[in-house]
Amino acid sequence: MVKAKDIVIVFMLFSFQTIISQSIEILGKVQSNSGVENIHVINKTAQIFTITNEKGEFKIKVTLNDSLVFSSIQHKLKEVVISNENISNRAILVKLEEQINELEEVIVGKVLTGDLLKDIANVEGDPPINFYDVGIPGYKGKIATQSERRLSEAGEFKPKMLLGVLTGGIPLNPILNGISGRTKILKNRVEVETKEALMNTVKAKLSKDFFASNPLDEDLRMDFFYFCADDEHFVKYCKNKTDFEILIFLKSKYKQYTENLNSEKD
Template sequence: MKRLFFIFTLVLLSLYANSQSIEISGKVESLSNVENIHVINKTQQLFATTDKRGVFVITAKLNDTLIFSSIQHQVKNIILTKQMIIDKVVYIKLEEQINVLDAVTVGKVLTGNLMSDIKNTEGDPPIDFFDVGIPGYQGKPATQSERRLSEAGEFKPKMLLGFLGGGIPLNPILNGISGRTKMLKKRVAIETREELMLSIKARLSKDFLASNPLKDDLVADFFYFCADDQNFLKHCKNQTDFKILIFLRMKYKQYKENFNQK
């Protein structure tokens, strides 16, 4: 009787231990970059990202499903085994994502014969500012609203000193009085938020929605809901994917609560 009780106790303890979540350390190996790979615990709807060495830590338990995903790699799913739980360590090797495109011929085919190819080539090569030896802007092109805001100018009190010299810039003053500058600033801010939101949606939605499901017709609405948050830029602009995913998870809970109250 005592022996049966002892065996029964061991079984219960084993079942209890297997049902408990613990921290699992892991390392991802690949021939390409292993930083910022998304590690998703699909079972418990948790996520983590790898550091520059491919190392990550995530909470999990026996039989949980982990998903490894990045733009550069093929998606890989694993189910945590008893040995992995005992060791508290997981090693994963990812294969690179290879996109094969159909061959496309654009323009005339060059034969390798110099005189023949010259005759078949039409037009002059484009000239840029490097060709003529002058400095040029190499950054991100300004949007239409940003260009209009720059042209409108911004009124500053020191501009009034222009009266003393016989000249004063009228555009900033007139646009400030009419409210056009304020309107353009608001438009630029809205476009900045939307551009960042669309970038996050394109880059992270697949991994995020794997553990935070939404109907297809609600996905766009959810990301606009995130962008409307007054702290959206603070939490998402120039931040790591991990911090952005934490913000999205917080907004997901709010979105579901609001949706259920309708």
């Protein structure tokens, strides 16, 4: 006959197993001698992610034995497995080690001897001169691409330009380029180049962390980023946005991309 005590023990074990198998949100904190903001925290098991705030704090859902990966440019990659203690306390403290990139010593140019007269005699060429040296204003903004320069030179036709007929000052370039379709072609070219440049920036910056929690074959990854860039909202959601906002966009496109792959296989 089963005793009441045994039933209670079994019930407690079952309840405990149910609790630890459920997903809970834990509060985490990252400690480091370097900056602790914008560190990527990836739950590899659940395939979810978040980013630390300026204090190194974050919140993420986990279950027992989930693997959390901490990644940033200035720190060494670290993986932590969620323990019973983390589940009980609903908290985790992670110390990251700074990533130090040591470069081999490289000697550029001539070696100085310490003798001023000899060193001056060994100097070749004249020092470069910029607009600060001669006291004239200079352009310090973003350098335009070739397509952007061509679009600027082509101009854009506006109906009010036709008023120039009355004054004899019609700008021919914008009108001719508008009629021929050249302005539209140049606009499309600038848009494509802008998208491609942004796509390559996102890929270089976030692909490692993104694919750590969203697996995809190596030969499909470039195709995935082109798929993202084809989205009409790609620039809106990725230009001048935080890593977290971009990762959310990539996650939504990843779901669409994998669904397309599965439908093609079927």
